[in-house]
Amino acid sequence: MNTKKFILSSLFASTLVVSGCATGNQGGHDMERTLNGNDGNHNLQGDNARDEFQADEKDADQEITSRLGYVKYSKDEIDMEAESNHYVAMDRWEMADTITRMIIRYDGFEEVATLVTDKEVLIAYNKPENMEREKAATIARKTGLSLLPRFYDVYVSDQSVTFRDIQSLQNSLTIDDEYDNTLNSIIEEMKKTPQGEEVYEEHTTEKEEAENMNR
Structure with missing residues (x-):
């Protein structure tokens, strides 16, 4: 009877140890994946943010290069004496x-x-x-x-x-x-x-x- 109880106790303890190791290993993998930035949701959010930023930047560039230049003056708006000394500033x-x-x-x-x-x-x-x-x-x-x-x-x-x-x-x-x-x-x-x-x-x-x- 004592021998039977001892065997059952040993089996129960082994089960706890195996379960604990499995849980510990799973937790370790989850922790490692999170620390290394491999979490699927985290990467998905980062990719979406980067794509949105690049799309906005491309739209801004297209808007700038698509703009037209237009200026209108009347004779009265221009100081002709100062205009004679005016030069085009250029990069x-x-x-x-x-x-x-x-x-x-x-x-x-x-x-x-x-x-x-x-x-x-x-x-x-x-x-x-x-x-x-x-x-x-x-x-x-x-x-x-x-x-x-x-x-x-x-x-x-x-x-x-x-x-x-x-x-x-x-x-x-x-x-x-x-x-x-x-x-x-x-x-x-x-x-x-x-x-x-x-x-x-x-x-x-x-x-x-x-x-x-x-x-």
């Missing part, structure tokens, strides 16, 4: 970035660098292998002219040294002592390479006409 870094991206989209242009000053644009590029130098210069120059106010002069060069030259000016200011001398020296070297003569002549004529109208 030169953004303009240099735009010109560079536009040129490099053409087939064969593998590397392009652009420097925008207050009235000049210097463009360095690697000439496409199967393209004549004059044609490459015309593409680069015409792209710059199409994106800038007409008072800008655009100079291009397919010489590799030009990349280094215009890069040396990237941190300069137009008021620096040696700025003008360095800039003019670089421009003179760039002029020794093809400049897209037809585009240059057309732009020069338009620029002279605009200057004569303002006199």
Whole structure:
């Protein structure tokens, strides 16, 4: 009788131990899954929030790029004396970035660098292998002219040294002592390479006409 009770007691205790281990292991897995961020509901909520944020951001970008620009003035609203000294404020870094991206989209242009000053644009590029130098210069120059106010002069060069030259000016200011001398020296070297003569002549004529109208 005592032996039977002992056996039953042992079986009951073993059952409790096994059940406890199973429960403990399950709890450990749940704890680990939660701490590691693997909870299914938690991930689902995070994914939904991220998707909503990305959708809102995309909608905002589309709205900005889709907006039109419109301004209207009457003669009486403008101070003509002050207007004669007015100039267009322009983000030169953004303009240099735009010109560079536009040129490099053409087939064969593998590397392009652009420097925008207050009235000049210097463009360095690697000439496409199967393209004549004059044609490459015309593409680069015409792209710059199409994106800038007409008072800008655009100079291009397919010489590799030009990349280094215009890069040396990237941190300069137009008021620096040696700025003008360095800039003019670089421009003179760039002029020794093809400049897209037809585009240059057309732009020069338009620029002279605009200057004569303002006199």
